[in-house]
Amino acid sequence: MEAAQRFILRATYIERGRLAMLSHLEVARTIERTIRRAGLPYAVSQGFSPHMKVAFGAALPVGVGSVCEIFDVQLTDYVAPEKALEALRASCPPDLMVQSCAYIRPGEKAASVAFPISTYEAVLSRPVARIEVPESISVVRKRKEKVLVVADFLVSGFSPVGEGGPGSACPQKSDRWEFSLEAKPSGSLRPDALLRACLDRMNEGASPVEDPLRIVSVTRIGQRSA
Structure with missing residues (x-):
């Protein structure tokens, strides 16, 4: 588990067009499906209701677009950022297209609080x-x-x-x-x-x-x- 915690991949993505009308929860579900389709080795939480360890930046109001949305996903194994980016881009819809991927250092603030x-x-x-x-x-x-x-x-x-x-x-x-x-x-x-x-x-x-x-x-x- 300690090794898995070091592999926090931060991705930026756009949100535009008709998909800007999705709620934050709907966007989160779409991104989770994208990560699964990309075949990334994502970590799963423990407990009664296990779920993907992914965190999102500040929620957008419905109807507001973006060119700089963020999510962090915890991986169980290292995947080169360029390989992760290629896999994610092949798996997501054009109006929620991933733009970049990079690992963040241990101890960095999560996407949900890092950029107020x-x-x-x-x-x-x-x-x-x-x-x-x-x-x-x-x-x-x-x-x-x-x-x-x-x-x-x-x-x-x-x-x-x-x-x-x-x-x-x-x-x-x-x-x-x-x-x-x-x-x-x-x-x-x-x-x-x-x-x-x-x-x-x-x-x-x-x-x-x-x-x-x-x-x-x-x-x-x-x-x-x-």
Whole structure:
């Protein structure tokens, strides 16, 4: 068992297209089937209900895509990372394609807690000059309403992507914006919930002749430690 614990393979994968509509549990089950089909020598837990020893990064809200999802799987034998990558890529659907594999050192934090800060890119239905962020938003969890202070989770403000970005002499309107959120032990703020609150605020003060702002897509483009 001690030898098996040293072989922790960390893989990154994308989540896009129709598969971005899967729940976190459905994605986890699909990845587990991919690992089995790839023939990797995965470790199994002991006890009454044995299961594959695999851990996932922070869950994505349904409908939010990603180019940088992570899972860790414990192996009972060493498999060269390039061989593991080849086997996984041959076994997974294109919209959940594995991008890279590497072993992590003993004692490194698990994927579920290693990267609490996520960066997202949002595409809006039309360009805007800025994003108006409310001080707080109300969310409903387990049928209970809770007020979240945005500043507790928003690591960086909204920045336009491309021309007119930070440092530009002549900022322009943009329909693509980046922002980062930090997941806390006490909870997290969903990127799509924050965006909806921002757009609702902006639509309230918009001209009647303007089309209401809508979210076209939200994609996680980076994960990092605090």
